[in-house]
Amino acid sequence: MTKLSVNINKVATLRNARGANNPDVLSVATDCELFGAEGITVHPRPDERHIRYNDVRDVKSRITTELNIEGNPTDKYIDLVLEVRPTQVTLVPDAEDQLTSNHGWDTRTHRTFLTDVIGRFREAGIRTSIFVDADPEMVACAKSCGTDRIELYTEPYASGYSANRKQAIAPFIAAAEEARRQGLGLNAGHDLSLVNLAYFHKCIPWLDEVSIGHALICDAIYMGLRDTIAMYKKCLE
Ligand SMILES: CC(=O)[C@@H](O)[C@H](O)COP(=O)(O)O
Numbered sequence: 049m050t051k052l053s054v055n056i057n058k059v060a061t062l063r064n065a066r067g068a069n070n071p072d073v074l075s076v077a078t079d080c081e082l083f084g085a086e087g088i089t090v091h092p093r094p095d096e097r098h099i100r101y102n103d104v105r106d107v108k109s110r111i112t113t114e115l116n117i118e119g120n121p122t123d124k125y126i127d128l129v130l131e132v133r134p135t136q137v138t139l140v141p142d143a144e145d146q147l148t149s150n151h152g153w154d155t156r157t158h159r160t161f162l163t164d165v166i167g168r169f170r171e172a173g174i175r176t177s178i179f180v181d182a183d184p185e186m187v188a189c190a191k192s193c194g195t196d197r198i199e200l201y202t203e204p205y206a207s208g209y210s211a212n213r214k215q216a217i218a219p220f221i222a223a224a225e226e227a228r229r230q231g232l233g234l235n236a237g238h239d240l241s242l243v244n245l246a247y248f249h250k251c252i253p254w255l256d257e258v259s260i261g262h263a264l265i266c267d268a269i270y271m272g273l274r275d276t277i278a279m280y281k282k283c284l285e
């Protein structure tokens with residue numbers, strides 16, 4: 049079974065636009081669970097322009113499903129994750145001022161650093177995942193860092209889907225097969241949507257989790273959160 053983890057960053061972006069508490073990020077998180085989400089993902093960035101560090105603490109105390117905290121492991125981020133103790137931490141190599149995540153780790157070059165950080169989180173009992181591009185070598189090197197899972201950065205699949213979906217999925221199948229060979233758990237995310245999700249899942253049915261935010265929240269504007277989550281879950285059957 050592939051779990052759907054809803055990324056609520058964009059809900060916080062909307063709230064922050066007016067400075068008050070509408071929409072209420074905590075209510076949205078628990079409603080996502082009520083409507084069928086099997087997890088909540090947050091990705092705090094250093095400027096806290098969407099989800100804030102305090103939101104992460106509050107979300108953890110309110111939800112009952114899995115919390116996944118994504119981000120670049122700066123000292124401040126590491127301290128937050130060790131304090132909050134989510135189900136899962138996903139390491140993402142973001143620059144400070146990045147608009148959104150746009151690549152995975154070079155797990156060969158950063159092996160020593162990643163091994164150290166992964167070790168600290170695993171020691172605290174937190175499941176670990178490393179965000180990587182669809183490259184079997186990066187997947188194999190992630191395994192050597194000691195991680196439990198990897199998350200495949202799916203933007204290249206999403207942007208190539210309409211022109212030629214068979215071609216777009218090919219590197220992802222190769223990377224996913226390498227993850228399975230290595231005994232790694234497998235997550236995926238970035239720009240997954242109602243257009244491209246079902247085919248991704250059909251080609252890689254051993255996926256453990258997808259984390260989806262931007263497209264899902266956009267769809268919810270038209271269809272409402274309950275129906276939207278149901279439709280995303282249908283893509284994962
Ligand atoms: C790692 C990843 O792909 C997502 O967490 C994505 O980066 C969400 O971040 P934004 O909401 O800032 O775009």
Ligand SMILES: NCC(=O)COP(=O)(O)O
Pocket residue numbers: 055089091118199236237238239240259260261262263264
């Ligand atoms: N890990 C990917 C994620 O959490 C959401 O990415 P997106 O759906 O907002 O592109």
